[in-house]
Amino acid sequence: MIKLFIKEKYIASFIQDKNSYLIDYKDFDIKNSITLSLPNTKRFYTYEHRFPPYFETFLPEGYLYEVFKNLLTKEYGYIDDYLIFSKLAPNIDARVSFESDYTRLDFSFLDIDTVLENDSSDTFSKLLEIFLNKNAISGVQPKTVALLKNKETVHFKEYIIKTWGDEFPNLAENEYFCLQACKKVGIQIPNIQLSKNKKFLVVENFIFQEDEIFGFEEILSLMDKNKTQKYSGSYEQVAKIIYQFTTNKQESLREYFKIVVMNYLLKNGDAHLKNFGLLFSDDFSMIRLSPAYDIVNTTAYIFKDKPALTLGGKKIWWSKENLVDFGVKNCLLTKKEALEIYKMCCSAIEETITDITHYIKENPEFKMIGKRMCESFKISMQDKTIKELPLELTRTWK
Numbered sequence: 001m002i003k004l005f006i007k008e009k010y011i012a013s014f015i016q017d018k019n020s021y022l023i024d025y026k027d028f029d030i031k032n033s034i035t036l037s038l039p040n041t042k043r044f045y046t047y048e049h050r051f052p053p054y055f056e057t058f059l060p061e062g063y064l065y066e067v068f069k070n071l072l073t074k075e076y077g078y079i080d081d082y083l084i085f086s087k088l089a090p091n092i093d094a095r096v097s098f099e100s101d102y103t104r105l106d107f108s109f110l111d112i113d114t115v116l117e118n119d120s121s122d123t124f125s126k127l128l129e130i131f132l133n134k135n136a137i138s139g140v141q142p143k144t145v146a147l148l149k150n151k152e153t154v155h156f157k158e159y160i161i162k163t164w165g166d167e168f169p170n171l172a173e174n175e176y177f178c179l180q181a182c183k184k185v186g187i188q189i190p191n192i193q194l195s196k197n198k199k200f201l202v203v204e205n206f207i208f209q210e211d212e213i214f215g216f217e218e219i220l221s222l223m224d225k226n227k228t229q230k231y232s233g234s235y236e237q238v239a240k241i242i243y244q245f246t247t248n249k250q251e252s253l254r255e256y257f258k259i260v261v262m263n264y265l266l267k268n269g270d271a272h273l274k275n276f277g278l279l280f281s282d283d284f285s286m287i288r289l290s291p292a293y294d295i296v297n298t299t300a301y302i303f304k305d306k307p308a309l310t311l312g313g314k315k316i317w318w319s320k321e322n323l324v325d326f327g328v329k330n331c332l333l334t335k336k337e338a339l340e341i342y343k344m345c346c347s348a349i350e351e352t353i354t355d356i357t358h359y360i361k362e363n364p365e366f367k368m369i370g371k372r373m374c375e376s377f378k379i380s381m382q383d384k385t386i387k388e389l390p391l392e393l394t395r396t397w398k
Contacts, residue, residue: 001013001014001015002014002015002085002086002089002098002099002100003098003099003100004034004096004097004098005096005097005098005099006032006095006096006097006282008097009032010026011025011026011027011029011032011034011040012024012025012026012034012040013026014052014055014098016082019048019049020046020047020048020049021046021047021050021051021052021082022044022045022046022047023038023044023045023046023052024044024045025040025041025042028040028041028042031283031284033284034054034096035054035096035215035217035221036215036217036222036245036278036280036284036287037053037054037217037221037222037224038052038054050226051081051082051226053218053220053221053224053225053226054217054221055081055085056081056138056221056226056227057138057217057218057221058085058088058089058092058136058137058138059081059084059085059136059138059227060084060135060136060137060138061138061139061140061227062139062140062141062142063140063141063142063143063165064135064137064142064143064144067128067132068084068087072084072087085136086100086101086102087100087102087133088133088134088135088136089102089136090102090103090104090105091104091105091107091133091134091136092134092136093134093158093208093213094207094213094215094216095207095213095214095215095216095282096215105133105134107130107131107134107147108130108147109147109148109149109156110127110130110146110147110148110149111148111149111150111151112148112149112150112159112193112202113150113151115127115146115148115161115195115200115202116193116195116196116200116202117195117196118196119163119195119196119197119198119199119200120197120199121199124142124144124161124163124199124200127144127146127161128144130146131144131145131146131147132144134147137160138227138274139274139294141162141163141164141165141168141171142162142163142164142165143160143161143162143163144160144161145158145159145160145161145205146158146159146160146161147159148202157204157205157208158204158205158208159202159203159204159205160202160203160205161200161201161202161203162175162200162201162202162203163199163200163201164199167301168301169368169369170198170365170366170368170369170370171201171296172194172195172198172199172200172201173194173198173359173363173366173369173370174296174297174300174369174373175201175294175295175296176192176194176201177352177355177356177359177373178262178266178268178295178296178297178352179192179292179293179295180352180355181262181266181348181349181351181352182258182259182262182292182295182348184347184348184351184352185258185262185341185344185345185347185348186258186344187255187258187259187262187291187292188255188291188292189291189292189293190203190204190205190206190291190293191203191204192204198363198365198366203293206279206290206291206293207279212281212282213282214279214280214281214282215279215280215281215282216277216278216279216280216290217277217278217280218273218274218276218277219238219241219242219273219274219276219277219278220272220273220274222241222245222278223237223241223273225273227274229273230272230273230274230308231272231273231308231309232273233272233273233309233310234309234310234311234313235260235309235310235311235326235330236311236326236329236330237309238256238273238276238309239253239256239330239331240330242256242278242289243332245278245287246278246287246288246289247285247286247287247288248286248287248288249332250332251288252288252289253330253331253332253333254331254332254333254337254341255289256276256289256331257326257327257330257331257333257338257341258341258344258345259271259276259292259295260311260323260326261323261327261341261342261345262292262295262345262348263295263307264307264317264318264323264380265345265346265349265377265380265381266295266296266297266349266377266380267297267298267299267305267317267376267377267379267380267389268295268296268297268298269298269299269302269305269306269307269308270294270296270298270308271295271307271308271309272308272309273309275293275294275295275308276289276290277289277290278290279291297372297373297376297377299372299376299389300369300372300373300376303388303389304388304389305388306387306388311323311326312326316385316386316387317380317385317386317387317388318385319383319384319385320342320383322385323338323342324338324339324342327341327342346381349377349380349381350381352377353374353377353378356370356373356374357370357374376389
């Protein structure tokens with residue numbers, strides 16, 4: 001049994017029974033709810049033959065999953081989601097804390113400048129080794145949680161260190177420029193830094209703000225879907241979830257519209273249901289769209305990539321007219337407001353093309369990916385619907 005706590009108060013238990021999972025609240029108190037999709041009620045939550053979506057948020061994927069698979073299979077002779085979660089649970093720092101059969105570990109913290117200056121494969125391996133049992137994070141690219149501090153402060157913060165493999169060169173720079181482009185139009189993003197040799201993107205965990213730990217839940221979980229279904233849905237459905245749960249509906253939907261437009265203009269084909277989420281205060285009095293995260297230009301690597309979710313029933317790169325119509329119909333915007341936002345987003349893309357062009361001059365190793373990004377951005381600016389990037393362009397990229 002895994003015990004769940006809010007501010008040291010035991011509120012619920014999480015139990016595996018063969019291929020079923022049970023969540024059992026101890027006492028009724030709506031404020032002591034685990035998360036938005038699991039309000040405190042007098043009934044059990046049961047999941048047959050599938051892991052509860054909210055808890056799945058904490059499970060590693062891709063690279064990290066393979067690391068855990070090798071270690072746990074060797075130690076226990078098997079691996080499943082409950083075993084992985086049990087191992088990680090005591091070391092999760094979030095609005096809800098957990099106790100399992102495994103002991104909470106004490107982690108040392110490292111100097112952030114040392115990590116930024118020494119962004120080698122060896123450093124990443126060292127970070128992963130030190131913080132392995134804190135890696136309750138999803139996403140398929142190589143990444144690790146790390147506790148880092150500035151020399152000037154006595155406080156440490158939780159960061160996610162992202163790197164990349166040979167199949168996705170310069171991914172840290174790619175994401176950095178895409179997130180900075182979003183920031184240009186007023187979209188909230190996490191605090192991010194590029195390392196010295198551009199091997200790491202260091203991302204501050206946005207659930208920790210000042211003295212408060214905010215709750216966070218992915219849209220995928222709010223739709224009661226598991227990770228295998230993250231590409232099954234629409235941007236219209238995401239808008240409905242945001243409208244249903246947020247306390248500042250107009251502001252959150254306006255922000256969401258900006259993110260959708262930027263994902264289309266930036267050619268991010270991986271804006272799936274796990275890459276949108278809601279933040280909420282401890283007592284649920286504030287529920288809003290989370291900062292934007294995991295935004296990259298995917299067509300620099302996958303030439304025929306397309307949007308992750310449908311819009312208007314199709315997975316194609318829609319033009320201004322369709323995106324503006326989406327904003328009016330789904331995001332509580334007037335046509336004038338949607339057009340103004342679209343224009344702002346286009347200006348941010350133009351600035352980003354200039355930023356990347358200047359950056360390439362001082363960082364020629366980014367030329368190939370940077371050029372591909374800029375060329376795809378220019379196609380976005382042509383304001384026409386396309387199913388995929390033109391064949392003559394992708395040929396030159398190959």
